[in-house]
Amino acid sequence: DAGVTQSPTHLIKTRGQQVTLRCSPKSGHDTVSWYQQALGQGPQFIFQYYEEEERQRGNFPDRFSGHQFPNYSSELNVNALLLGDSALYLCASSSPWDGYEKLFFGSGTQLSVL
């Protein structure tokens, strides 16, 4: 049973560019959340997708957008990249079978903005 998978593992972009990160949830999970983790800090909630719609959003600008597909996989898009967007981006999925309480995380995408 594959866990949460994220691609790519590492990514280098320059300021002003756009990036798309991808996530496949754990089998049986229908909800995907995205978190940003800056170096030396805890993860911060970006948004969550359920039934192909954004259900909740954290304190992130509109440059951050997402999508969820019918197979529950998800994408995170960041436009007009800033140096401060450099971080580890984590995808997490959750299941109705345990009330969506527990998150299963992927290994993340390390984004470097130069």
Add this chain to the structure above:
Amino acid sequence: SQQGEEDPQALSIQEGENATMNCSYKTSINNLQWYRQNSGRGLVHLILIRSNEREKHSGRLRVTLDTSKKSSSLLITASRAADTASYFCATDRNNAGNMLTFGGGTRLMVKP
């Protein structure tokens, strides 16, 4: 902003010793969870304690919750070198796993 704050920020102990990490938070919660992260990669769920619970055990882990003080502690007994990792507390305010708010983490090093 981060809801929880862990204390200490870093902890170094010898194998076999116990490790205690503390977490404080600001608002009311429905549950509090602890996660572990190895080498800056994915987080792994360790244990969840609900707001109406005071203590919970899972293997070598013991978690306590004091809602009056808005604080929690994680105790790892008989630590092993493999326990070396960062540990984060996360609070869930609406009990649906919708939006976990993480603290800054405690970096634990267990020396063999």
